[in-house]
Amino acid sequence: MRYNWNWSVLFADPYLGWILTGLGWTVLVSLCAWIIGLALGSVIGTMRTLPSPVARAIGSAYVEVFRNIPLLVQIFLFYFVLPELLPREWGRWLKRDLPHPEFTVAVVSLGLYTACRVAEQVRAGIATAGRGQASAGLATGLTLTQVYRLILLPLAFRLTIPALTNEFLNVFKNSSLALTIGVLELTARTRAVADYTYQSIEAFVVASVIYASISFLIAFIMRRVEERARLPGTLGTGAR
Amino acid sequence: MITLEHVSKWYGATQVLDDCSTRIEKGEVVVVCGPSGSGKSTLIKCVNGLEPFQKGVITVDGTSVGDPKTNLPKLRSRIGMVFQSFELYPHMNVTENICLAQRHVLKRSEDAARARALELLERVGLKSHADRFPATLSGGQQQRVAIARALALDPIAMLFDEPTSALDPEMINEVLDVMTELAKEGMTMVVVTHEMGFARRVADRVLFMDAGAIVEDAKTAAFFEKPKSERAVRFLSKILHH
Amino acid sequence: MSSFDFNVIVNALPLLWEGMQITLLLTAFGILGGLALGIVLAVMRLSRSRLLGFIAGAYVDLLRSLPLVLLIFWFYFLVPIAVGHPVGGFYSAVIGFILFEAAYFCEIIRSGIEGVRRGQVMAGLASGLTQAQCMRLVVLPQAFRAMLPVLLMQSINVFKSTSLVYVIGLRDFLTAADLIGGRDNRLTEMYILVAVVFFVICWTASHAVGRLERRISA
Numbered sequence: 001m002r003y004n005w006n007w008s009v010l011f012a013d014p015y016l017g018w019i020l021t022g023l024g025w026t027v028l029v030s031l032c033a034w035i036i037g038l039a040l041g042s043v044i045g046t047m048r049t050l051p052s053p054v055a056r057a058i059g060s061a062y063v064e065v066f067r068n069i070p071l072l073v074q075i076f077l078f079y080f081v082l083p084e085l086l087p088r089e090w091g092r093w094l095k096r097d098l099p100h101p102e103f104t105v106a107v108v109s110l111g112l113y114t115a116c117r118v119a120e121q122v123r124a125g126i127a128t129a130g131r132g133q134a135s136a137g138l139a140t141g142l143t144l145t146q147v148y149r150l151i152l153l154p155l156a157f158r159l160t161i162p163a164l165t166n167e168f169l170n171v172f173k174n175s176s177l178a179l180t181i182g183v184l185e186l187t188a189r190t191r192a193v194a195d196y197t198y199q200s201i202e203a204f205v206v207a208s209v210i211y212a213s214i215s216f217l218i219a220f221i222m223r224r225v226e227e228r229a230r231l232p233g234t235l236g237t238g239a240r
Numbered sequence: 241m242i243t244l245e246h247v248s249k250w251y252g253a254t255q256v257l258d259d260c261s262t263r264i265e266k267g268e269v270v271v272v273c274g275p276s277g278s279g280k281s282t283l284i285k286c287v288n289g290l291e292p293f294q295k296g297v298i299t300v301d302g303t304s305v306g307d308p309k310t311n312l313p314k315l316r317s318r319i320g321m322v323f324q325s326f327e328l329y330p331h332m333n334v335t336e337n338i339c340l341a342q343r344h345v346l347k348r349s350e351d352a353a354r355a356r357a358l359e360l361l362e363r364v365g366l367k368s369h370a371d372r373f374p375a376t377l378s379g380g381q382q383q384r385v386a387i388a389r390a391l392a393l394d395p396i397a398m399l400f401d402e403p404t405s406a407l408d409p410e411m412i413n414e415v416l417d418v419m420t421e422l423a424k425e426g427m428t429m430v431v432v433t434h435e436m437g438f439a440r441r442v443a444d445r446v447l448f449m450d451a452g453a454i455v456e457d458a459k460t461a462a463f464f465e466k467p468k469s470e471r472a473v474r475f476l477s478k479i480l481h482h
Numbered sequence: 483m484s485s486f487d488f489n490v491i492v493n494a495l496p497l498l499w500e501g502m503q504i505t506l507l508l509t510a511f512g513i514l515g516g517l518a519l520g521i522v523l524a525v526m527r528l529s530r531s532r533l534l535g536f537i538a539g540a541y542v543d544l545l546r547s548l549p550l551v552l553l554i555f556w557f558y559f560l561v562p563i564a565v566g567h568p569v570g571g572f573y574s575a576v577i578g579f580i581l582f583e584a585a586y587f588c589e590i591i592r593s594g595i596e597g598v599r600r601g602q603v604m605a606g607l608a609s610g611l612t613q614a615q616c617m618r619l620v621v622l623p624q625a626f627r628a629m630l631p632v633l634l635m636q637s638i639n640v641f642k643s644t645s646l647v648y649v650i651g652l653r654d655f656l657t658a659a660d661l662i663g664g665r666d667n668r669l670t671e672m673y674i675l676v677a678v679v680f681f682v683i684c685w686t687a688s689h690a691v692g693r694l695e696r697r698i699s700a
Contacts, residue, residue: 003563068684069677070642073656076673084670169547176549180649187552200559208548208556215547290604317610327605331623340619341609393609 006199010206015193022189023210029106029175029185034168036111041118046148048123059119066116071109072177078109079181106178114171121163125156158229165222169215186210241266241397241428242287247296249282249452256282257293258452264397269429271439271460274449275475280432281324283449284399287430288319301396317345320390324402326382328374328389334361335370338389346393353392360388364418380411387418397428404435436479440464448472490668491675494659498675501658508575508644508654513637515580520587527592538588545585551646553578558650571652583640590636594629595621631695638687642680655679 009015047059066074079102083091098104129152137147157164179188190207194200242264249257257279264270272280285291287298289305289312298305303315328337338357342348348356361367364384374382383403390398400419404412416438423429423442433439439446439460446463448456450471456463467473526538545553557574598621606616645656653661656676663672 064685065681068642068681068688070645070656070680072645072648073673073677073680076660077677080669081673173547173549176551177646179551187549187555190552191555194555194559201563204552204556204559207552208544211549211552212544212547216543285604288608290607313607313610313612315610316608319608321605321608323601323605323608325601327599327601329602329605329620329624331627341606341611344615344619345610389609 003201005202006197007202009197009199010193010202015197018184018189018193019186019206019210022184022186025103025178025183025185026172026175026187029103029110029178029183030168030172032107033110033114033175034171036108037114037118037167037171038164040111040115042122042153044115045119045122046126046153048119049126049152051144059123063116063119066113067120071113071174072180074113075106075109075177075181079105102178102182105181106175106183110171110174110178113174114167117167117170118164121160121167122156124163125160126152128159129155161222161226161229165219165226168222169218172215172218173211241301242430243297243299244283244287245297247283247286247293247298249286249291249293249295256452257286260296260449260452260454262447262454262457264428264430266428267426268444269423269427269431269442270445270447271443272430272432272447272449273434273436273439273475274455278449279452280449281401282452284401284430284432287399288316288321290321313345317341317393318396320387320393320395320398322383322386322390322398322400322403324405326374326379326386326406328382328386330374333371333373334366334377334385337374337385338392341389342392356392357388360391361385364388365414378411379407380414383407383411383415384418387415387422391422397430398422400429400431400433402432402434404433434479436464436476448475450475487668487671490662490666490671494662494666494672497658497662498655501653501655502679504572504653504658505641505644505655508572508579508647509637509641511576512579512583512640512644515576516583516587516640517633519580519584520591523584523588524591524595527588528595542585542588545582546589548582550578550582550643551649553582554646554650557581571647571650575647575650575652579640579644583636586636586639587633590629590632591625594625594632597628598624627698630698631691634691634694635688638684638691641687642684645680 010019044059044062047055048063050056069077083094085091086094094101133151133155134147137151138144142150175185176187178185179191184192186207190203194203197203244260244262247257247260248255260279260283262270272283274280282291286293287300287305289310293306296306300315300319303310305312305315328334329340332340335354335357338360339350339353342353342356343350358367358370361370364387366381366384366388369377369381369385374385377385387403403419404415407415412435416435419429419431419438420442431438431443443460446456446458446460447454448458448463448467448469448471455469456467456472458468463472464476467476523538523542526534527542529535554575557578558571561574561577562568602620602624603616606620607613611619644654647654648657648660651657659672659676660669663669
């Protein structure tokens with residue numbers, strides 16, 4: 001294998017700037033999508049455990065649809081297809097006037113996809129927290145809403161911290177798909193650096209190190225959080 | 241037949257067994273009791289080498305358990321063990337559970353293993369359940385199968401690790417009956433249990449443990465009539481009067 | 483939008499089928515290769531050797547922290563440099579998928595084996611089985627039942643994630659549909675078709691796995 005190593009090119013103008021702004025977009029897309037995913041996912045996961053059959057049906061339909069279509073296809077559906085299917089006025093607004101269209105579509109579709117995965121974790125957490133807890137709460141005169149707010153959801157979130165951390169890491173990695181509709185995030189920028197400089201190995205090594213370090217950092221922090229949140233006297237779900 | 245000489249064991253810095261010595265003769269039934277966390281289960285798991293120990297010597301029928309040259313699988317196949325949570329293999333039916341070690345350790349033929357299994361199932365009153373899976377049996381039934389599984393290897397001694405602790409009260413007696421029967425036939429038995437009625441009726445000797453040490457080692461009658469140590473008195477008063 | 487045109491789809495079927503064959507081939511390589519390498523890694527992680535365990539652990543942690551898209555690019559650029567001539571997107575994608583999925587398969591296998599209760603091992607050892615016999619006769623059969631549904635679910639994920647080869651222009655199902663849609667100006671029909679096809683296949687498969695899981699645990 002013949003290959004001319006040249007690490008310094010990565011720190012030269014403009015490539016260092018590309019990689020850093022790419023990282024910025026990756027972080028921004030991930031965080032925004034995560035907020036949508038966590039909020040919507042909690043609602044949908046909760047719906048799937050409610051007594052109402054309608055709520056359950058809506059919740060499970062959502063999860064089935066978003067889980068069984070590849071994320072990349074979902075992004076294309078939102079970016080290319082949705083404006084065509086909506087009423088003319090709305091479609092025109094989406095195509096012409098939506099601010100930062102690539103970024104917004106990436107965040108929304110990644111958020112909606114993440115929501116279906118978060119929903120499954122939240123539902124499992126509530127199921128583990130248990131019917132017994134719910135009956136105990138109801139027996140003391142709490143309303144169903146109070147039972148969820150005061151007992152089931154706090155327990156479910158504690159139980160699912162490791163799983164939710166994992167989902168956040170997934171969002172972080174999945175944000176790379178935003179490059180397909182033109183968001184210049186870290187992977188897109190890395191690819192561009194590789195194309196321009198022909199130093200592809202160096203570029204990909206740097207990107208890999210950045211992704212891995214951030215993943216490890218998040219995993220490390222969340223393990224601390226989980227230890228804090230762990231219920232006294234239990235091993236917690238994150239224990240090996 | 242089983243001797244323990246100055247056995248000590250540590251988990252990291254915590255000492256869990258403290259200089260334990262005793263001798264169990266052929267045909268003897270010894271009950272080990274004591275508060276939870278006193279090291280009873282750990283002690284009997286040392287006897288067949290499931291738990292390693294750092295100091296002392298344990299011999300079974302002349303073979304040293306702690307000796308690295310000892311063929312542990314062979315030694316273990318000669319000592320039967322029954323666990324608190326049964327530990328039947330969930331992916332095998334009752335007969336297969338009893339045949340597994342017969343086939344793979346003793347190298348018995350399929351037919352011989354089966355015949356022995358059915359014989360033992362008859363003895364524990366579960367012949368009609370030979371083809372059932374463990375999960376479909378009650379706790380008491382599972383534990384009787386586990387006893388049959390241990391007996392199938394024709395052991396020279398049996399270890400029982402709290403065999404009735406995981407059972408509902410109405411199932412305890414069916415298991416104790418099988419054990420009593422076994423004791424009457426002259427099996428050498430070491431039983432960790434809180435069932436003091438069983439101990440009084442069946443045991444020849446009682447070992448009382450506390451904080452990893454054997455505090456009392458006495459004939460059954462002597463132990464229950466006048467225990468020597470303050471700790472045993474307190475333990476008995478808690479467990480007998482409620 | 484202009485009315486939905488089914489003729490577009492009918493005319494595109496031969497090209498779409500070619501794309502689907504690439505997708506299925508990638509999936510098959512990803513699952514089989516990933517599983518084979520995953521088993522090796524799991525054995526390394528569970529072995530008594532600290533060094534082997536560390537190597538496998540580091541590999542798994544690293545690969546699981548990287549986006550698949552990045553990995554696909556990695557091999558798209560790296561493989562030609564390594565072998566000295568262009569090899570085409572398909573082979574580099576296959577290598578990327580195998581290395582990536584192996585990390586996930588390894589963890590499924592490892593946690594399946596570690597999920598078997600310690601008491602089961604004790605019971606096996608107490609009856610005189612050797613460590614190896616205990617693994618083969620008691621632990622692995624139980625572990626396999628526990629991990630089979632998870633392995634199948636992961637296989638469905640492999641199928642879905644093959645669509646990412648779009649980024650290197652390899653003509654899988656999605657890329658074929660995208661090319662046709664772009665050519666005939668019928669992207670709407672094409673993307674909806676792709677979504678429906680993926681949905682039907684994945685939904686059917688994951689429900690079958692769900693039924694299998696319930697049968698195993700019953």
